Amino acid sequence: SQKIEQNSEALNIQEGKTATLTCNYTNYSPAYLQWYRQDPGRGPVFLLLIRENEKEKRKERLKVTFDTTLKQSLFHITASQPADSATYLCAGPGGFKTIFGAGTRLFVKA
Amino acid sequence: GAVVSQHPSWVICKSGTSVKIECRSLDFQATTMFWYRQFPKQSLMLMATSNEGSKATYEQGVEKDKFLINHASLTLSTLTVTSAHPEDSSFYICSARPPKSTDTQYFGPGTRLTVL
Numbered sequence: 001s002q003k004i005e006q007n008s009e010a011l012n013i014q015e016g017k018t019a020t021l022t023c024n025y026t027n028y029s030p031a032y033l034q035w036y037r038q039d040p041g042r043g044p045v046f047l048l049l050i051r052e053n054e055k056e057k058r059k060e061r062l063k064v065t066f067d068t069t070l071k072q073s074l075f076h077i078t079a080s081q082p083a084d085s086a087t088y089l090c091a092g093p094g095g096f097k098t099i100f101g102a103g104t105r106l107f108v109k110a
Numbered sequence: 111g112a113v114v115s116q117h118p119s120w121v122i123c124k125s126g127t128s129v130k131i132e133c134r135s136l137d138f139q140a141t142t143m144f145w146y147r148q149f150p151k152q153s154l155m156l157m158a159t160s161n162e163g164s165k166a167t168y169e170q171g172v173e174k175d176k177f178l179i180n181h182a183s184l185t186l187s188t189l190t191v192t193s194a195h196p197e198d199s200s201f202y203i204c205s206a207r208p209p210k211s212t213d214t215q216y217f218g219p220g221t222r223l224t225v226l
Contacts, residue, residue: 043203043217102153
């Protein structure tokens with residue numbers, strides 16, 4: 001079955017460093033991948049969408065890559081801040097639906 | 111970005127009662143809305159797809175008689191958890207898809223349901 005997998009372990013980094021989160025997909029070739037941010041007790045908030053023919057996409061301190069050979073997307077936050085602490089979800093299309101990964105919790109220490 | 115609201119944001123009820131959760135798209139018309147359920151530290155699990163003016167499409171394993179969905183207008187979908195039990199306690203999140211979009215959905219803030 002189509003799967004989106006993210007590292008379920010929390011990622012702890014120091015403020016100012018670059019956080020890199022990984023998303024792997026299996027058993028299908030998504031036309032695009034999306035990244036969302038979710039804070040505790042809140043709904044997800046859309047951050048970025050990257051299509052399969054785009055190698056990289058940037059938005060302010062965020063950068064996303066899409067490697068169809070590795071079947072992987074990387075999500076980078078540069079110059080991370082404590083306010084970036086949240087769970088980040090990777091998602092891809094599954095027909096008319098959306099397939100979500102379990103998310104990676106990011107903790108940025110001051 | 112587009113705004114989707116949910117009401118209530120949290121609810122506590124007794125076992126056996128029914129609870130209604132509303133999902134509204136505030137600044138766009140949504141022909142399609144989605145209802146998700148999320149357990150702690152787990153990802154979103156799609157429960158059903160709600161289409162305005164027609165019956166909802168439920169995912170496998172989701173009881174349609176227990177989770178009643180009504181999408182009566184282009185801006186409102188409701189989820190009613192009937193005869194709620196403690197195992198129904200969860201975080202319920204809706205999302206709305208703008209017209210003519212296939213890859214965009216805007217999420218509501220979620221509703222925390224606790225069944226005692």
